Amino acid sequence: MTTLLHIDSSVFPTEASSSRAVTEAFRKHWEELHPQGTVVYRDLAAQPVPHITADAHLAGFSDPASHTPAQAAAFAERVRLIEELERADAVLIGAPMYNYAIPSTLKAWLDNVILLGRTAGAGQSVKGTPVTVVASRGGSYAPGTPRESYEYVQNYLTAVLGDALGLELDFIVPELTMAPQNPAMAELVPLYQASRDRAFADAAEQAQRLAERLAA
Known part of the structure; x- marks a missing residue:
């Protein structure tokens, strides 16, 4: 039985979020196939x-037997998130671009699950797990x-997910998402729509590829 870890970080609901709309489409295809x-x-x-x-960070570099109560509590939350990632057969992440970078909420999740000596560095406990x-992005x-x-966004996540954690990384990139709302981008609406259509097609194809891979 396969497990998909699905993470969304857009501040907008699905009807107003391109990243949520595409991750939802991917997930639906995934559920049909699994x-x-x-x-x-x-x-x-x-x-x-x-x-x-500081407690959560320092606890990752010290013997659990030496943890203060505050460090133990903070580290337990990190371990819960790490184990969730380790149990996943595949990962799906919605990562919209906000002010040229990922949402701070997604950065917080990454800071928790990146742990030298376990998920990163020697060992890489999630190495090889496929992540989509x-x-x-608006432009x-x-x-x-x-x-x-x-x-x-792609550059950073390639370094963190691909290099640091050893995940097998694929991107789906719906772009020009501000075109329908921004009059100055009106001439780009056809390109936006083409990018959106391609993103939904890519989501279906990627879900199918992963289904075939995990069934092999």
């Missing part, structure tokens, strides 16, 4: 995880565009 599977869902906007604290990231930051150098 009717006996399990989906563990985290909505980081509705229920944020704790930002990393829906990286939506375009693709290679060759004027704002290419401001792309800090």
